[in-house]
Amino acid sequence: MNNNNPEQAGGQREAGMKCPKCGAFIRTSIFQLLTTNALVCPSCHLRLNIDRMKSKPAFDALRKVQAAKDNLEKKSHFNR
Numbered sequence: 001m002n003n004n005n006p007e008q009a010g011g012q013r014e015a016g017m018k019c020p021k022c023g024a025f026i027r028t029s030i031f032q033l034l035t036t037n038a039l040v041c042p043s044c045h046l047r048l049n050i051d052r053m054k055s056k057p058a059f060d061a062l063r064k065v066q067a068a069k070d071n072l073e074k075k076s077h078f079n080r
């Protein structure tokens, strides 16, 4: 059993989702998820609209990750 919690696992993870039609892995990034409103499957070209309202908790989690990254970048600038 693998008990990893994706929301608590830090560091660089591959972001993406499985295509509901053909099962191919659609690779994306946190930045892309936050800025785009649709993903296209590279295998069957199915267009997946991202419903921001429905997936709001997920986007909140992603925003926190992004904010933490921004903080780190700011700190590293101060340390110069």
Ligand SMILES: [Zn+2]
Binding pocket: 019, 020, 021, 022, 023, 024, 041, 042, 043, 044, 045, 046
């Ligand atoms: Zn597909």
